[in-house]
Amino acid sequence: MILAIDGMGGDHAPKSTVKGAVDAVKEYGITVMITGDQEVLSKELQQYDYDKEKIEIIHCSEKIENEDPPVKAIRRKKDSSMVVALNLVKEGRAEAVISAGNTGALLAGGLFVLGRIKGIDRPALAPxxxxxxxxxxxxxxxxxxxxxxxxxxxxxxxxxxxxxxxxxxxxxxxxxxxxxxxxxxxxxxxxxxxxxxxxxxxxxxxxxxxxxxxxxxxxxxxxxxxxxxxxxxxxxxxxxxxxxxxxxxxxxxxxxxxxxxxxxxxxxxxxxxxxxxEHGGAPFLGVQGVLIKAHGSSDGKAVKNALRQGKRFAENKIVDKIQESLGN
Amino acid sequence: MILAIDGMGGDHAPKSTVKGAVDAVKEYGITVMITGDQEVLSKELQQYDYDKEKIEIIHCSEKIENEDPPVKAIRRKKDSSMVVALNLVKEGRAEAVISAGNTGALLAGGLFVLGRIKGIDRPALAPxxxxxxxxxxxxxxxxxxxxxxxxxxxxxxxxxxxxxxxxxxxxxxxxxxxxxxxxxxxxxxxxxxxxxxxxxxxxxxxxxxxxxxxxxxxxxxxxxxxxxxxxxxxxxxxxxxxxxxxxxxxxxxxxxxxxxxxxxxxxxxxxxxxxxxEHGGAPFLGVQGVLIKAHGSSDGKAVKNALRQGKRFAENKIVDKIQESLGN
Missing domain, CATH: 3.40.718.10 (Isopropylmalate Dehydrogenase)
Structure with a gap:
């Protein structure tokens, strides 16, 4: 199973996101695509011993900051680590996406990039x-x-x-x-x-x-x-x-x-x-894809837990189940 | 200063209301009019040694229960301990009223019996x-x-x-x-x-x-x-x-x-x-008179505290001050 992570999102990124990805790959047997600055992420990754086949850096040139106005940020920063990570799910290249970045932007991104499940008027956070x-x-x-x-x-x-x-x-x-x-x-x-x-x-x-x-x-x-x-x-x-x-x-x-x-x-x-x-991130339920919002202050362990959560949601095909329950 | 208390209101009434009234009379030098069944209240009062001039029982034949629908109770039970106590303030016979009875009924009673201060659309509880x-x-x-x-x-x-x-x-x-x-x-x-x-x-x-x-x-x-x-x-x-x-x-x-x-x-x-x-009752601010809602589970001490609070609100002429601040 391939999961995407917004490599530059969160107060402790990219340290936290890279550490979380490395540990998740080891523990859960998943493959992780990590979005962000190639140079920065490679340097972080060099510290670790891991299966090179299982972590792929997807380079992007921009980053959404915490102060950025959410909707504008998603619309303008098309090559940001967050938007690129969301697109990996939209394009079917990853089965879930995790981000510890700007919450408002992530929710807006979920709506704009992934779109709503038919019959759900308002997707919601479910911590x-x-x-x-x-x-x-x-x-x-x-x-x-x-x-x-x-x-x-x-x-x-x-x-x-x-x-x-x-x-x-x-x-x-x-x-x-x-x-x-x-x-x-x-x-x-x-x-x-x-x-x-x-x-x-x-x-x-x-x-x-x-x-x-x-x-x-x-x-x-x-x-x-x-x-x-x-x-x-x-x-x-x-x-x-x-x-x-x-x-x-x-x-x-x-x-x-x-x-x-x-x-x-x-x-x-x-x-x-x-x-x-401690309980991992909060899924944003009602969008067309598995999207997990991790806490902004997430450390490596919290990111790893959020990845595990993303894996579970994807495995359990929660999006399909919501669709079915609505008779779609 | 004369204060009114709904003698039958609260989970522990009339034990709590009578005890609270007796202690408040001693400690704060106030006079208390206590509404409710004459016989029941007299019997409670007999246990205490107090200045007979300073506690007056106002007999009434009805009582609003916790299960009573608030508005209906206030409209129909005109001779209830709660409505009679509210009327004592309305008629200027008491400067404040305290009740630990049915909250909804008390708020409705505050609105119907005392009325709103001009310029206040919605009186509010302020614990x-x-x-x-x-x-x-x-x-x-x-x-x-x-x-x-x-x-x-x-x-x-x-x-x-x-x-x-x-x-x-x-x-x-x-x-x-x-x-x-x-x-x-x-x-x-x-x-x-x-x-x-x-x-x-x-x-x-x-x-x-x-x-x-x-x-x-x-x-x-x-x-x-x-x-x-x-x-x-x-x-x-x-x-x-x-x-x-x-x-x-x-x-x-x-x-x-x-x-x-x-x-x-x-x-x-x-x-x-x-x-x-522990901090006494909550005033219902915005009505034409001092009305203190004491907690339903109030004991004698809590009732005494609520009476002290009523005294303070009356002394500080809070109703006049709200009126003034609104330019009435």
Whole structure:
């Protein structure tokens, strides 16, 4: 299986992308096409011992920066590492594409280069949301700040297929984020979405209050992209704040330092379990191809994990499954 | 100063409301009118030693239940403890009203009985949001799930007055919850609200991502009531989950139990600092009178705190200040 990676995308590229590609090739037996400046990438690659047949550099002259306006960047920088990587999937030369670059540009690129699946009005980001007993799929994680009820229904369909075929959950529970559990609660959007989800073939379990999200009572968390962004970032912020406070309190005296030392491995484990960046990238579901958005701060390991995720999505033919479920 | 309390409202009423009233009378030198069943309330009151001149029971024959549909309950149960308490403020017999009863009914009652301040289209709930360095005011905490830009501007005005006159913050920083920090980010609502807040006389500091909310970088957090509900409940949920996880991990072995024992007071302090129910009730700002919504699970102490809060709002003539700021 051949996967493409935007070699210049991400805060730590090309170090992270090259390292991730080399390790993924070794561990998953895939072939990787890495896009970017030939000279820069070759130099990075020279550090490693790897099967030369399995990594190919696709040279390009441009790079999309984090500050670039997304749509303009995709339209103008045709020879950027991101656009070239997307084209590899469009042309059928690679089965999935991974990028840790400018999120807005990548989503715009997904829409313009790959195009939407027929029947999906708004493709959506589907990161995992870690919880007590594992992880749910959250969709939309931030691609669409303005949504209609039918978009949320489609998010539910795509999220359910992801949960079932990639995470192995049988008949995934799909829940709608809302301000109360009873039907009829919420704003116009959630009321409309509730009715559509209820009428669908999904295993829709109704509304879920934000309080219960970290409890892991559901498999697929459906919300608009504005709400999804708030949920992901607030969870991260509260976690970071609690751990900073613990650190502060625990270093107050000799005794508390001693005690904290004993508990350190436990604390580290909790932190790790809940760090959504540890869970690889977020697929952009609803476009005609497998596209994985890796976190901007991804290191080599995160890039490797995103490649593994891309491989799984491609193997499981998730795009075909979305098409089938829509009767295309 | 005379304050009214819905004697039958809340999960622990009338025990909590009577205890709270008795303690508030002693500590704050106020007079309390408590509404509800004369017989039930008298019986509760008999347990305490207090100044008989300072607590008056206003008998009423009905009670609004948590399951009652809000608007219908307010319209039909005219002799309920909640409606009678609201009327005490409307008639000028009390300067503030506190209730821990059915939230929806209380908000509807605030609108119907007290009425809106001229120039405020949507009154809003303004709970405090605890953070590292104290607490911000969050507005709207859940009264309006559907908002327009001008509503958010008015929330900013009311929240700023609250922060300045009740919490003593000079020139409070007002921030808009959004998916990115730059101007132009977000959905139609936040874009519209951004422009209005920027043009206003408020100390508007721009957008704030949800990640930064627990960091306490702002004094007034402005958002629609749907988003406000998500923020409050998710923060609560993540906190509770982290503490449950800590408890679980810390009781794994003899050593971790010992260590956790030493750290217990610190953990308890963090938990308490961040528990927004500890910070009293949430004022419903924008109605013609001081109305404090206490948490449904309020005990005597929480009711007492809510009464103190009502007293402060009344003393500081917050309703007049909102009117003045609108040029009424």
């Amino acid at each position: 995992v949301f870690p919880h007590e007993n594992g992880a749910s799929v959250l969709i939309d994680g931030g691609a669409n700040t303005e949504c209609k009820g039918k978009n949320l229904l489609q998010f539910g369909v795509m999220g359910s297929l992801y949960s079932e075929h990639i995470l192995g959950v049988k008949s995934p529970k799909v829940s709608l984020v809302n301000v109360g559990e009873e039907k009829g609660k919420g704003n116009e959007l959630t009321k409309e979405a509730y009715d559509l989800l209820e009428e669908s073939d999904l295993n829709f379990t109704g509304n879920m209050e934000a309080r219960d999200l970290p409890r892991g009572k559901t498999d697929v968390i459906v919300c608009d992209g504005f709400t999804g962004n708030i949920i992901l970032k607030l969870t991260e912020g509260v976690f970071m704040t609690v751990f900073d406070l613990l650190k502060e309190k625990f270093t107050k005296s000799f005794m508390t330092k001693m005690a904290a030392g004993i508990l350190k491995p436990e604390l580290r484990q909790i932190k790790k379990d809940y760090d959504y960046t | 405090v949001f605890p953070h590292e360095n104290g607490a911000s005011v969050l507005i709207d905490g859940g009264a309006n799930t559907e908002c327009k830009g001008k509503n958010l501007l008015q929330f900013g005005v009311m929240g700023s007055l609250y922060s300045e006159h009740i919490l003593g913050v000079k020139s409070p920083k007002v921030s808009l919850v959004n998916v990115g920090e730059e101007k132009g980010k977000g959905n139609e609502l936040t874009k519209e609200a951004y422009d209005l807040l920027e043009e206003s006389d408020l100390n508007f500091t721009g957008n704030m991502e949800a990640r930064d909310l627990p960091r306490g970088k702002t004094d007034v957090i402005v958002c629609d009531g749907f988003t406000g509900n998500i923020i409050l409940k998710l923060t609560e949920g993540v906190f509770m989950t982290v503490f449950d996880l800590l408890k679980e991990k810390f009781t794994k072995s003899f050593m971790t139990k010992m260590a956790a024992g030493i750290l217990k007071p610190e953990l308890r302090q963090i938990k308490k600092d961040y528990d927004y129910t």
